[in-house]
Amino acid sequence: MKITVIDYGLSNLLSVQHAFRHFGAEVALVNTPEAVLAADALVLPGVGAFRDGMAGLARLGLIEAIQKKTAEGTPLLGICLGMQMLFDESEEFGTHRGLGLIPGRVVKIPDTDVDGAPQRVPHISWQPLYPAGGREDFSGTALAGVTPGQECYFIHSYEAKPAAEADRLAVTMYGGRPVCAAAMHGRVLGCQFHPEKSGPVGLSIIENYLKLCQA
Amino acid sequence: MKKKIRLIARLDVKDANLVKGIQLEGLRKLGDPNGFAREYYQQGIDELLYIDIVASLYNRNNLSDIVRKTVDEVYIPVCVGGGLRSVEDVRHILSMGADKVAINTAAIKRPELITEVAEAFGSQCMVLSIQAKRSRLWPGKWEAYYDNGRAHSGYDVIEWAKRGVALGAGEILLMSVDNEGLQRGMDLELIEAVTKAVNVPVICGGGVGCGDDIVDAAKAGADAVACAAVLHYKKETVPELKEEVLAGGVEVRRV
Numbered sequence: 001m002k003i004t005v006i007d008y009g010l011s012n013l014l015s016v017q018h019a020f021r022h023f024g025a026e027v028a029l030v031n032t033p034e035a036v037l038a039a040d041a042l043v044l045p046g047v048g049a050f051r052d053g054m055a056g057l058a059r060l061g062l063i064e065a066i067q068k069k070t071a072e073g074t075p076l077l078g079i080c081l082g083m084q085m086l087f088d089e090s091e092e093f094g095t096h097r098g099l100g101l102i103p104g105r106v107v108k109i110p111d112t113d114v115d116g117a118p119q120r121v122p123h124i125s126w127q128p129l130y131p132a133g134g135r136e137d138f139s140g141t142a143l144a145g146v147t148p149g150q151e152c153y154f155i156h157s158y159e160a161k162p163a164a165e166a167d168r169l170a171v172t173m174y175g176g177r178p179v180c181a182a183a184m185h186g187r188v189l190g191c192q193f194h195p196e197k198s199g200p201v202g203l204s205i206i207e208n209y210l211k212l213c214q215a
Numbered sequence: 216m217k218k219k220i221r222l223i224a225r226l227d228v229k230d231a232n233l234v235k236g237i238q239l240e241g242l243r244k245l246g247d248p249n250g251f252a253r254e255y256y257q258q259g260i261d262e263l264l265y266i267d268i269v270a271s272l273y274n275r276n277n278l279s280d281i282v283r284k285t286v287d288e289v290y291i292p293v294c295v296g297g298g299l300r301s302v303e304d305v306r307h308i309l310s311m312g313a314d315k316v317a318i319n320t321a322a323i324k325r326p327e328l329i330t331e332v333a334e335a336f337g338s339q340c341m342v343l344s345i346q347a348k349r350s351r352l353w354p355g356k357w358e359a360y361y362d363n364g365r366a367h368s369g370y371d372v373i374e375w376a377k378r379g380v381a382l383g384a385g386e387i388l389l390m391s392v393d394n395e396g397l398q399r400g401m402d403l404e405l406i407e408a409v410t411k412a413v414n415v416p417v418i419c420g421g422g423v424g425c426g427d428d429i430v431d432a433a434k435a436g437a438d439a440v441a442c443a444a445v446l447h448y449k450k451e452t453v454p455e456l457k458e459e460v461l462a463g464g465v466e467v468r469r470v
Contacts, residue, residue: 012286012309012310012312012313012314013310014283014286014310014311014312015286015290015312015314018286018287018290019290047314047336047337047339047340048335048336048337048340049337081337111414113216115216118414120414120415120416120438121414121415122338122339122385122386122415122416124221124339124385124386124416124438124439125219125221125438126219126221126261126468151468151469153261153291153292155292155314155339156339157338157339157385175216176216194292196290197290197291197292197314198290199256199259199290199291200290202290203290
């Protein structure tokens with residue numbers, strides 16, 4: 001199985017490559033529309049600011065290629081900023097348009113908790129994943145290996161708000177409020193946490209994503 | 216809401232060896248850092264922190280190979296510090312597999328570096344490292360040290376932490392030089408003062424000798440606690456520490 005990782009000039013891409021190779025996948029790092037259009041399965045990683053991430057994709061001419069491929073049913077996994085860019089728009093440093101693959105917006109995490117007490121932003125923590133969108137568990141999804149309540153590593157200042165409850169695959173809690181931990185729309189999957197940095201639980205997600213890509 | 220913390224293993228490296236001292240002096244060589252990193256990962260540590268402790272003296276960070284090897288088999292966040300002076304230095308160590316960088320000396324010498332790194336890679340990547348020592352001149356205050364505790368900056372720790380966050384630091388790594396390596400508990404007044412002054416997560420280190428020390432730090436406001444000697448000398452394992460933390464009424468990732 002070949003996994004195509006989109007490299008638009010941000011961040012540590014080694015860990016995500018190692019994680020997929022760990023399960024026998026062939027990994028290609030690409031930054032051209034032609035390579036994206038030739039992909040069997042895509043991964044959109046990323047950390048940093050939404051505006052810079054989208055500007056990086058635009059500069060390389062990748063936005064339309066990603067939209068075309070996912071419309072054709074090619075699986076895509078977005079991680080952290082890569083997950084946020086799947087949505088319609090973000091309010092980080094002004095309003096910026098995203099890829100529009102999952103309906104919804106990306107908003108700032110409030111700096112007070114549900115009781116009005118100050119809370120830390122960025123939110124950096126290992127947090128439990130719970131099924132959402134009317135699901136009882138994660139069966140049939142890339143999170144199938146996760147027992148509800150198992151923890152993954154989050155590091156973010158903004159959070160996604162999917163427009164449709166059904167697109168919400170997993171939530172976690174921060175400051176007494178639910179935060180979208182994973183979103184799924186057709187074969188487009190986004191994880192706010194880092195599966196490649198979440199130990200054995202995260203690796204089970206990588207492994208299951210690979211299996212779903214082959215299906 | 217119950218406080219939840221991250222438990223971090225701090226690995227100080229000198230010439231490819233894991234080392235440990237007391238109050239940053241009298242370093243003992245403990246062996247291959249990758250072996251320790253793998254062991255702590257398997258035990259369920261939440262994050263790794265590598266510091267090249269002589270790098271700032273030679274103006275270079277020698278951790279590239281160690282970090283590269285680590286991320287080949289360790290799937291948790293890795294933060295790297297020591298001798299990073301520019302956006303290019305940071306870019307290089309991130310390309311070797313680091314997720315975040317901890318910067319002390321270069322930020323004190325040129326605070327704009329904090330903003331440059333935050334703008335290039337995001338605030339979450341820019342950890343401001345502060346070595347705090349109780350001041351003899353300013354009662355009840357702490358002064359920020361650099362060059363691995365050898366040089367003093369003239370900066371008040373609380374003011375420096377606030378300024379660092381305003382400049383773009385997304386996290387603070389706060390280490391008490393006075394308590395470091397003694398395994399007799401942490402400087403709780405320092406933890407309380409800094410965590411109240413800033414709204415970003417604060418990793419606290421220096422003095423952890425048992426799980427109760429971690430509980431005390433969490434209750435004083437720490438968001439993450441860095442452990443070194445207590446793990447390196449095999450006084451306690453990660454699961455033992457976590458069990459004590461949970462028993463003390465503080466949340467931590469279950470393993």
